[in-house]
Each structure stands twice: as C-alpha cells, then as structure tokens.
Amino acid sequence: MLAKRIIPCLDVTAGRVVKGINFVGLRDAGDPVEIARKYNDQGADELTFLDITASSDQRDLILGIIESVAAQVFIPLTVGGGVRKVEDVRRLLNAGADKISINTSAVQNPQLVFEASNKHGAQCIVVAIDAKQTSPGKWEVFTHGGRNATGLDAIEWARKVEQLGAGEILLTSMDRDGTKSGFDLGLTRGVSDAVGIPVIASGGVGSLEDLADGVTKGHADAVLAASIFHYGEFTVRQAKECMARRGIEVRL
C-alpha cells in the first residue's frame, strides 16, 4: 500500500540553509548536505527546499545546494521559491531537483504551469497555494509570501492548476503558519477532496498528532513541517511512529 509521506521543509537564502521564523532571527542551520542526510537517516520521505532569497541575483546559489544534496542523498527533492520561467524549472531539474514548486508566478502567469508541465511532465510540477480564511468554508489565495491578496478562491484555484497540469499541490494555511495550532483541516480537506492530484498539507504543525490529523481528517496525501523537526522537538521517525499508531500507512 502507498505510504503517506512526511516532508521536512528547509529554508534557503543566498545559498545557505537557515532557521528562523518570518525572516526574523535567521541563523545558519549548518551544512545543507548534513541536514539533508540527517532527515534522510530519520526516514524523511522527501525533502523540500524553499528559497527565501530576497534578491534575484543570489537565487542561483540554490543550484549548488541542490547539486551537492542530490549527489549524496537519494530521496526526492522539491525546490520552490522565485521560479518564474520554464527555464528556471529546467535548471533546477538539471541540478538534481525532482519537483519544482511554483507559487506567485502561477497566479501571475498560469501559462507557466501549463508550459512547464507540458515540457517536463506533470509529475515534477508542484503548485504551492498559500490561503487565508475569509469566511466559513471560504479561503482566498495570497501571493508574495502571503502579502498580496489575489481574489482567487483556494478550492477553485486548486482545480484550475490541476487542469493546467500541476502534478501536486502544496497547500499552506497562512492563518495557521507559525501558530503550532495544527493544520487548517477544513481547508486541507476542501482542497484535497476537490482535486485528483496529491495534496501536501502545510502550516501550523505543533505536535505529532497534528501531522496524523492532516491525513485522517484533512485527507492529505503528505504532510510538511519545518520547525518541529528543525529545533529537535521531534524526529521524522517519531512522527511516523505516531502516524502508524493512528493506523496510517507509513514507510518505517
């Protein structure tokens, strides 16, 4: 049976993996290969690297990180942040990324999702959706790291990107991100049930039970978390053991 996935997320800026919340108090988290290896050893099913570099001229530095991680850690790697052109997708794939996550640019230029999927295959195109609740049962898509409202309904947008050729959705609740109060399960379930492609739940994980809830109550196919793993509160293995106790199929 297919296992539900646990995906640690790593922030990268100017070619370094960093830890910090909302860009405040960023500090170097160590060697990217070592960090990737640590999560791999703990049983991470994939790794996601999010490039939070502010200036575009330093963004290429992530290519070096992906190259060195991909040469030594043999699990799937997703890279997101600042992807604007099909050429960006190609270069990240050639560096060793398996999937490319597109967020703001997908809203600004939906054709990018279509073209990238057509060229490289739906399996490597992830559309990241950042959403905020606007009324009961309604969520709006935000871009630019949550700063810009788009007027798009999150569930409608998810259906749209599936049609455009996305192979997966990385869904983040802006309301829950950083709160450690658990996923927005209504949002997660709403999007996951609306599309036929896998959905990764993100934003708000504070406990291992939250991860399990994302699958059992949110119907997510995979769960992503950053801080609970980075600060050593829990290992990926502990998370999987918790999910297994909850009857969820995991790779142990």
Added chain:
Amino acid sequence: MSGATGGTTRDVVAVVDYGMGNLRSAAKAMEKVAPDAKVVISADPDFIRRADRVIFPGQGAMPDCMREMTASGLREAVLEAAANKPFLGICVGMQMLFDWSAEGDTPGLGIFKGKVQRFGRDMHAADGSRLKVPHMGWNEVHHDRAHPLWKGVPDDDRYYFVHSFYPQPENSQESVGSADYGVHFTCAVARDNIFGVQFHPEKSHFAGLTLFSNFASWNP
C-alpha cells in the same frame, strides 16, 4: 548497504541522454555504488555502443521522449544496447521498451510485448479514500520472480514512485515485480539482459542503491 559490491573496475556505464530531464541522479547513484566504474551521461551513439552497461532513464511525457529519441539519433544505439548488454530502463525509459503507450497514443520500441496504460481517474482505496494520480510516493514492491537485481532487497520493500502510466506485459513471465494502487500492476520487467523499473531506484535510498549495486555487477 547489502547486495553486491559493484562491477569490474573498468566498466563503462552510459546513461543515455536524449534531451529529456534530469539524468544526474541516476548517474550519481551509480557512481555511489560503483566508485571504480566510469559513469558517463552521453548523447553519443558510438559511446553507447562501446559502453559495458547502459542506463536508460526517462522523464516527462512519452510522446516527447520518443520524439527526442528519434531526433537525437540514439534510437538504433539504444536498440543495439538492449539487445546485447546489461540494460536498465527507468520510469518512462522502461515504458518506452513496450509496443505502445496510451499516453498520446505513442508507439514504443517494441522490445517488450504489451501496452502502457493510465491509472483510472476514479480509483478508491479499501477504506473508501480516493487514490490520487500521479501515483506518488513510497509503495511496496512485490517480487513476482527471483532476479539477480533483487538480491539484498527484501520482498515488499518500498521504492519511490511518481507516475500516471504503468506497463502491462503480454508475457506474464516478464513481470518480475508488482505493486498495488487501485490495480495490481507490473512495476518491474525483465528478460535476458534487460531490466526495467517503473519506480525510481535513484530516489529510493537503500533499496534503490542496492538495485544499482546489483546492476553494476550483473552479468546476464
């Protein structure tokens, strides 16, 4: 890591580059398990003809892959390699070995008899939950038959999959591995010097590296 220790020192391994997708990961995985081998990503038909072993990856859409194969002039070299040397097809690289794919109604290389079909659009698990397509993640691979490339890999160990299409070999003897996702499907095929997998051994950690290691020392 379990499994064999690698090929002979001077083995040359060609990773066929016909212009589709990331070939680095497969090359790096091979280098990792066979440090003395010379692993080269190559678009040169003569180099592929001279190589001791050939890895044939594939990513993206089958129509594009077949078109690039022909356009690159590598088709004959790949057919020759598949006829006489240890040959590992991965994902779309494996699908291309079949007669035909439902993806874009595309003829393949016809090395294996059979078709490549798409997963259904409305599949459900036993618990009623919807099975999403692509089939993405770590699934158990059942060894339908013993094979040297399974050495050191437990039956039903997990490999990483990401695909919407899967092969249906006409000759069931050629199915050496299978998995379940809505349907029971073939995910590894083999005949003589050819081994093909639907999953990604280059992304499947220990199980995948063991398979590469076995391939490095396989003398069919």
